[in-house]
Amino acid sequence: MPIDVPGDVPIGEAARVSGVKVPTIRYYEEIGLLPEPPRSDGNRRLYGPAHLARLAFIRHSRQLGFEIEAIRTLLDLQDNPGQPCSPADSIARRRLDEVEARIASLIALKAELERMIDGCAHGSVAECRVIDVLSDHGKCAHADH
């Protein structure tokens, strides 16, 4: 008995299994991230396992915040597995740096927002700490912003 390998599926099904929306799949094809799949007699796209795997790769990469161009490079690497993986490595490392920087700045932001909100007496706008702090950056505990 043959295992239930997914045969060729139409775009809606590809969207369902990959979690990528239909127009987004078409968009990925348009920008050359996903190769053009074969078409049915009625001109519908039919995705096989290889396409679905690639789509999953793209989706996962996007979830990790990699940019399209970075993903393009990563996919190229995946297609040529003999090459050294240092480019992949450095792309991931760069992304990690970004994420760390972003976390740090968001934590500072969070502190600033909390200070604003906690200081607010919930009266009129005239005494509102939120508006007050926004108008005068000097009232910030100078987060890096």
Place this chain on the structure above:
Amino acid sequence: MPIDVPGDVPIGEAARVSGVKVPTIRYYEEIGLLPEPPRSDGNRRLYGPAHLARLAFIRHSRQLGFEIEAIRTLLDLQDNPGQPCSPADSIARRRLDEVEARIASLIALKAELERMIDGCAHGSVAECRVIDVLSDHGKCAHADH
């Protein structure tokens, strides 16, 4: 002796003191966030202290990550100081929630990226942990992504 209150300054100077780029200032005017300033004889924009204060408010709000529409509301509130400040409060609170959610998801992301990078043996793509994890979400320590 008069204090050195900034007189009317051209857009370049406004950009310098506010830290908002020239085209961005014009953009804020275009979308009605910053009122149209008076013009010089030669049709140049001239910003007075009120404009500069508003610009600083906008810039600070953007740095804290508020959306343009939220800033529009905040500016309206600032213009009508008699109103209750609860709308400002809730805008800030919503932003805080977003920031907290974002921090949490970025921390999970960071862990995932670190795992990928640490696991990479720096050999060829064929054994690259980075590419490997990207192709198979199952290899993630299932962060919420």
Place this chain on the structure above:
DNA sequence: CCTACGTTCTCTAGCGACTAGAGGAGCAAG
């Protein structure tokens, strides 16, 4: 066979928040 409905097709335009560049005019210093 006809109809109804869901899916897919292509195409264009829009989102947010800018950013870049063209082509021209004003303005201050040498």
Place this chain on the structure above:
DNA sequence: CTTGCTCCTCTAGTCGCTAGAGAACGTAGG
């Protein structure tokens, strides 16, 4: 009076999608 900077308006581009129009296909029921 020329040089070089700033400023003007305008259009178009960025990123990663998202929305919608209008038409064709495909399938299930009657």
